[in-house]
Amino acid sequence: MSTLIKNGRIITSEQDYVADMYIESETITTIGKDLKAQADKIIDASGKYVIPGGIDVHTHMDLPFGGTSSSDDFETGTVAAAHGGTTCIVDFAVQSRGTTMRNALDTWLRKSEGKSVIDYGFHMILTELPDDWLPEMDALVKHEGVTSFKLFTAYPGVFMVDDATIYKAMKRTADNGGLICMHAENGGVIDLLVKRLLSEGKTGPNGHALSRPATAEQEATHRVIALSEMAGVPVYVVHVSSHKAMEQIREARDRGLPAYGETCPQYLFLAYEDYADGSFDGAKYICSPPIRERANQEFLWKALKADDLQAVSTDHCPFCMKEGFKGLPKQKELGIGDFSKIPNGLPGVENRLHLLYEGGVVKRGWSMNRFVQLVSTAPAKLMGLYPRKGTIAVGSDADIVVWDSKRPHTISAKTHFMRVDYNPYEQMTVSGSPAYVFSRGKLIFEGDKFLGKLGDGKFVRRGQYNLI
Numbered sequence: 001m002s003t004l005i006k007n008g009r010i011i012t013s014e015q016d017y018v019a020d021m022y023i024e025s026e027t028i029t030t031i032g033k034d035l036k037a038q039a040d041k042i043i044d045a046s047g048k049y050v051i052p053g054g055i056d057v058h059t060h061m062d063l064p065f066g067g068t069s070s071s072d073d074f075e076t077g078t079v080a081a082a083h084g085g086t087t088c089i090v091d092f093a094v095q096s097r098g099t100t101m102r103n104a105l106d107t108w109l110r111k112s113e114g115k116s117v118i119d120y121g122f123h124m125i126l127t128e129l130p131d132d133w134l135p136e137m138d139a140l141v142k143h144e145g146v147t148s149f150k151l152f153t154a155y156p157g158v159f160m161v162d163d164a165t166i167y168k169a170m171k172r173t174a175d176n177g178g179l180i181c182m183h184a185e186n187g188g189v190i191d192l193l194v195k196r197l198l199s200e201g202k203t204g205p206n207g208h209a210l211s212r213p214a215t216a217e218q219e220a221t222h223r224v225i226a227l228s229e230m231a232g233v234p235v236y237v238v239h240v241s242s243h244k245a246m247e248q249i250r251e252a253r254d255r256g257l258p259a260y261g262e263t264c265p266q267y268l269f270l271a272y273e274d275y276a277d278g279s280f281d282g283a284k285y286i287c288s289p290p291i292r293e294r295a296n297q298e299f300l301w302k303a304l305k306a307d308d309l310q311a312v313s314t315d316h317c318p319f320c321m322k323e324g325f326k327g328l329p330k331q332k333e334l335g336i337g338d339f340s341k342i343p344n345g346l347p348g349v350e351n352r353l354h355l356l357y358e359g360g361v362v363k364r365g366w367s368m369n370r371f372v373q374l375v376s377t378a379p380a381k382l383m384g385l386y387p388r389k390g391t392i393a394v395g396s397d398a399d400i401v402v403w404d405s406k407r408p409h410t411i412s413a414k415t416h417f418m419r420v421d422y423n424p425y426e427q428m429t430v431s432g433s434p435a436y437v438f439s440r441g442k443l444i445f446e447g448d449k450f451l452g453k454l455g456d457g458k459f460v461r462r463g464q465y466n467l468i
């Protein structure tokens with residue numbers, strides 16, 4: 001199968017030029033002016049951008065969490081991702097207590113096998129680390145292409161580990177060449193605040209944010225950066241929600257440390273004020289770290305522009321508001337009368353590019369290069385996928401999005417592909433959306449029409465990070 005994309009405006013994180021692109025089988029083979037080659041399919045991309053497919057390095061498909069499982073699996077979640085222009089995800093396998101990392105990886109490989117329509121990799125979440133398990137970390141990095149580990153300073157009794165465990169994992173990762181990803185919130189203090197709020201009768205969803213102040217995120221961000229400095233390992237702080245946490249990363253980077261941070265659309269577009277009244281509708285916005293006050297948003301937008309934050313992922317972890325949607329069990333409703341029982345997480349994998357293009361390029365005048373850097377190139381580099389993915393170059397995988405800046409899209413749960421009964425950005429109209437989406441050379445979306453095949457997405461063994 002070959003495809004010729006004619007006259008597109010090709011955008012990488014550094015380049016911007018009009019050319020034709022020839023795709024043979026799974027790979028970009030030629031880029032040039034007025035290519036005359038024969039092709040099975042010819043697409044006229046005049047007036048449109050041709051960008052590397054989005055890479056979302058923080059998703060949770062089919063994650064057992066909060067008394068249920070996230071509502072998208074590797075089928076529904078990756079179809080939705082592709083619809084919005086994301087052609088690769090890095091999801092999280094979970095080494096839960098008493099299970100080995102090998103078991104965890106096998107479990108997640110089984111969950112995804114034959115289902116995904118786009119390529120995917122895995123990070124490994126660690127919940128315990130006895131000394132004799134340390135060689136397993138090396139084996140994941142060296143032989144399995146699982147080259148990053150996520151640890152948590154939050155969720156006591158579930159994911160939280162102590163500082164010694166974090167340090168131990170960091171030290172080992174410094175030696176084996178992997179990357180450490182950190183969920184940074186002070187889980188112990190948050191737990192006390194949760195108990196106090198509940199005992200005072202503050203049981204509504206707004207209690208979630210009240211129990212997780214930005215200072216608890218700031219403190220943990222500072223701490224994990226200090227631990228990584230002692231261990232001599234790069235650290236990637238996931239889902240940075242507050243300007244206080246972001247400033248810790250900026251300060252570390254100003255000191256020359258390899259500290260990185262991602263933020264997510266929910267922290268750029270949603271605001272605590274919108275669920276401060278405590279009504280149960282606010283369960284739609286429960287994720288951790290929580291949605292902050294509206295005034296916080298502009299700090300994060302500025303940080304993305306200034307490279308104080310380096311990537312945008314979604315932390316896609318959807319749960320339905322109502323029992324029974326597509327046969328799913330009770331999810332957000334588990335927390336009626338007790339906000340601490342609302343499963344934490346928001347949908348977003350389908351709308352990341354829609355939202356970032358709108359908020360960044362259209363509203364704030366970012367270059368298309370910066371947009372591509374944040375949604376594709378930087379994640380690819382940091383997560384060891386570059387230059388196979390994250391760019392447009394001869395020899396790279398043909399994960400390509402033809403982006404139409406004049407194809408408006410109204411976001412809605414009525415039309416989205418995600419298996420969840422609400423969309424946090426309901427009725428927001430964005431100016432641009434994908435006209436065509438290719439995954440390793442195969443056209444998988446033409447506008448809103450899905451043309452892909454389940455199982456065509458493959459597990460990607462990732463390499464070592466590139467520092468950016």
Ligand code: URP
Nearest residue numbers: 183287288315317344345
């Ligand atoms: O609320 C969230 N973020 N749910 C997913 C789990 C995590 O901490 O990333």
Ligand code: ZN
Nearest residue numbers: 183238239288
């Ligand atoms: Zn997290």
Ligand code: ZN
Nearest residue numbers: 058060315317
């Ligand atoms: Zn997450």
